[in-house]
Amino acid sequence: MNNNRKFLYGHELVVQACLDAEAEVMYGYPITPTCEILSGWIATGKPSLQTEDEIAAGFAVCGAVLAGQKAFTASGGPGHILLQDGMSMAEGMRLPFVIIVGQRGGPSSGTVIYSQQEVMLACFGGNGEGLRLVYSPATSRELYELTRQAFNDAWQYRFPAIVLTDGYLLKMRSGINLAEIKIENVPAHQLVPEDKIVHWPNIYTMEEELNEQINLAQKDWDEISPPIAKAEILETADAEILLIAHGIVGAAVKEAVKQLRKSGIKAGYFRPITLRPFPKKDLDNLFMKDNLKKIIVIESSSGQLARIVREQLAPEIAVGFEYLQKPGLGIEVEEIIDFIKNN
Amino acid sequence: MPENLAKFCPGCGYPITLLMLNKTLEKLGIQKQAVLGLDIGCALLAWNFLPINTFQTHHGRVVPTMMGFKRARKNSLCVALVGDGGAYAIGLQSLIHAAKRDEPIMVIVTNNTVYGMTGGQTAPTTLNMQITPTSPQGNIEEPFFGPELLKGIVKEGAFLARTAVNEPKQLMEYLEKAIQTQEVGHFSLVEVLSFCPTNWKTVGTQTIDKLNGLKNVFKLGEL
Ligand SMILES: Cc1ncc(C[n+]2csc(CCOP(=O)(O)OP(=O)(O)O)c2C)c(N)n1
Ligand code: SF4
Ligand SMILES: [Mg+2]
Numbered sequence: 001m002n003n004n005r006k007f008l009y010g011h012e013l014v015v016q017a018c019l020d021a022e023a024e025v026m027y028g029y030p031i032t033p034t035c036e037i038l039s040g041w042i043a044t045g046k047p048s049l050q051t052e053d054e055i056a057a058g059f060a061v062c063g064a065v066l067a068g069q070k071a072f073t074a075s076g077g078p079g080h081i082l083l084q085d086g087m088s089m090a091e092g093m094r095l096p097f098v099i100i101v102g103q104r105g106g107p108s109s110g111t112v113i114y115s116q117q118e119v120m121l122a123c124f125g126g127n128g129e130g131l132r133l134v135y136s137p138a139t140s141r142e143l144y145e146l147t148r149q150a151f152n153d154a155w156q157y158r159f160p161a162i163v164l165t166d167g168y169l170l171k172m173r174s175g176i177n178l179a180e181i182k183i184e185n186v187p188a189h190q191l192v193p194e195d196k197i198v199h200w201p202n203i204y205t206m207e208e209e210l211n212e213q214i215n216l217a218q219k220d221w222d223e224i225s226p227p228i229a230k231a232e233i234l235e236t237a238d239a240e241i242l243l244i245a246h247g248i249v250g251a252a253v254k255e256a257v258k259q260l261r262k263s264g265i266k267a268g269y270f271r272p273i274t275l276r277p278f279p280k281k282d283l284d285n286l287f288m289k290d291n292l293k294k295i296i297v298i299e300s301s302s303g304q305l306a307r308i309v310r311e312q313l314a315p316e317i318a319v320g321f322e323y324l325q326k327p328g329l330g331i332e333v334e335e336i337i338d339f340i341k342n343n
Numbered sequence: 344m345p346e347n348l349a350k351f352c353p354g355c356g357y358p359i360t361l362l363m364l365n366k367t368l369e370k371l372g373i374q375k376q377a378v379l380g381l382d383i384g385c386a387l388l389a390w391n392f393l394p395i396n397t398f399q400t401h402h403g404r405v406v407p408t409m410m411g412f413k414r415a416r417k418n419s420l421c422v423a424l425v426g427d428g429g430a431y432a433i434g435l436q437s438l439i440h441a442a443k444r445d446e447p448i449m450v451i452v453t454n455n456t457v458y459g460m461t462g463g464q465t466a467p468t469t470l471n472m473q474i475t476p477t478s479p480q481g482n483i484e485e486p487f488f489g490p491e492l493l494k495g496i497v498k499e500g501a502f503l504a505r506t507a508v509n510e511p512k513q514l515m516e517y518l519e520k521a522i523q524t525q526e527v528g529h530f531s532l533v534e535v536l537s538f539c540p541t542n543w544k545t546v547g548t549q550t551i552d553k554l555n556g557l558k559n560v561f562k563l564g565e566l
Contacts, residue, residue: 027411047414052440056407059400059437063380063411066398067419071411089401192378192396192412194419199346199391200398203383 004179010143010170011036014074014100014163016178017147019044022185023070023098027057029079032112033102033167037074054079058086058097065095068190070151074100076167077110080118081125087160088126092202094217095191096154096161100147103166105328113167115328116247119304122162123276129214131221133161133228134276138250140174142273145181152186157224164275168330169248225277232271235261236286239268241340244309245298246272249331253298256336267340268292275305280312287317296340298324300331350388354550356508356537357385357453358392363511364422364451365393367518376420380409382434384426385459385539403433410437410446420525421448427534428458431467431487438493442530445498449521450532452489454505454561455539463542470560475542486560490534494566500529503566507536509554510563517565536561 008016014037018026025047028038031054042048051057057073064071075083080101090097103118105111124130133153135146143165150161192198204210232250235257236242245253250271260267270286272279286292295313297306302325310321324331324339345365349358368374377395381387383402390399400408405423413421430438430452441448457475458464464477467487474481490503497503502524506513514535521531536557540550 025414049414051407052436055404056410056437056440059404059407060411060414062400063408063413064415065411066408067412067415069415071415085401085404089404093398192398194375194416197394197396198398201387201390202399203387205350 005175005177007173007175008140009036009173010140010165011040013140013144013176014147014170015040015044017144018072019046021070021148021151023072023151025064025069025071026073027051027060027071028073029054029057029075031075031077031079033104033170034074034076034100036170037100054082055085058083059089061097062086062089062095065097066192068188070155070188072098072100074102076102076118077104077106078108080121084121084125087132088128089202090160091126091128091132093200094158096158098150098154098161100163101165102170103164111328113171114300114330115166116249116300117304117327118164119275119301119308122164123308129218130276131159131217132276133159134164134274135161136164136246136273136275137169138232138246138248138271140169140172141176143169144176144178145183146273148183152183153228155188156186157220159221164247166247221277226281228274229277229279229282230273231279231282232269232273233282233286234269236268236270238266238291240266240291241294241296242268242270242286242292243296243298243336243340244270244305246275246305249299252331252333253336255333256340259333259337260340265340275308278308278312283309283312284314284317287319292319294320294322296322296324298331298336300326300329302327345392346394347391349392351385352541354538354540355385356455356535356539357389359508360451360453360514360535360537361389361392363514364518365395367515367522368395371519371522373420373522376418377422378412378419379422379424380405380412382423382425382429383460384429386424386426386429386453387460389424403429404437405429406434406437406441406448406450409448410441413446413448420522423448423450425450425452426459427452427454427456427468427489428466431489439496442493442501442532443496445501445530447525447528447530449525452532452534453537454534455537455542456486456557457539457542459539459542488561490532490566493532497530500524500527502529502531505534505536505561505563507554507558507563508538509551513563534561
């Protein structure tokens, strides 16, 4: 037994990841299931502020990163909606804005711990094209790693980033040896420098000027998408059905696929780790041979992931779709197995 | 001197405030530390006007943005330029809390009694019975007094004042005091009564008369 192994809650791992990423400040407003990220960060003694609302938290993060400070916020549900205001400025000005989102049930105040219903909001919740990085961790370890990566990618590539998790993962405790995880930090830099004058608009008089900005951002996005987009893929070589899920539902599906294989069902597993950019090539490549007959998208929402999968899959790929959707509810391994066996 | 030509309407009050700000920064030798955050409203037109670091934010959001900036770079001089709508309507929550926490930022509010950028609609500062596109029968509300409201909230050492673009000496004096207030770590707000001939639909001396009339409602001076 390695004595560096610690039992940590998901929210503790998030705080540790932010510290290890050399984040300097958190701005936040309490909301379940992310309250413990705010209080946990404050307990470290690092600079922080509980703002008057999530709008202020979002724009304070924008101000901090403009000055060159690694900053972040955390929220979910109705608070995530308010953070889209600052996120939109971050998308427009390419600010390395980092949010940890703990999805809760919606619409409205919904429920407070769990859902996968904030996928569309995270990916496309701005008044733009959705050029923001969205990571969906399935395990505690991944929650830590992807939080680190969110800061790195945001500062390296200058796109805002969301770690899209949920209250189940944030409140789950698991053993982890952080000393094993080696990730180098991308340093912060001043976007408004002290030694030079910048004049930086985010509103344009000419439609052509805005169009040019969007095209430039899109070009960068297309360039960085292949190295950033990531998926976990298992048992696909001879699979006849492909199970697609993300986040902690992905972890349940992975286990289900193992068991289905034992009972002779040729199930494969595809889990997008990044929802934006989506690992499109990895998915398309699974259809080079024609073993796969059906895709089953499994999620705790009425089809937010399914929409992305259908939109991203190359149009020439002809494959049937089925869905296991439980909006706002967790999904157990057994019900996934039952669903597959009965379909 | 301005970096680029003003995009404000002819006769607008904004460039007067901005040039005075620049002159004050120059006089105090702190142009290099100055960072000008612009709210969305006619303030946005100043994005490349002055030879100092400048960026645009969102409508009502310049105060929390500059708070985040200032907390990150303590040796900067953070100025938030915002309209009366941005400050006292959509951004009021953040303004009150920034004042209450005594954030060491300097807020310049342009009070032109209307939403200039969007065509002269009713603002929190619109006078009673003033006619605007959204108050065609005349505004039924009383105007809003920002510095007076904040007076009961700010901490010792904060600076609150109101002046007008045609009071250059007082304007410069207050801007200088506001800068000094930030240098010793406190919040400041200077409201500036400002010309908006485009939406007031005034010409020549009418514009000046209208502004001078506003001084009877919005009292000039330190609070
Ligand atoms: C969230 C949001 N709502 C509305 C607008 C549209 N809008 C732009 S400027 C403005 C009003 C500006 O008035 P004020 O703040 O008084 O500034 P002025 O133009 O008079 O200087 C509005 C409503 C916006 N940009 N963003
Ligand atoms: S609309 Fe009014 S405030 Fe705006 S630039 Fe024109 S005169 Fe100035
Ligand atoms: Mg106005």
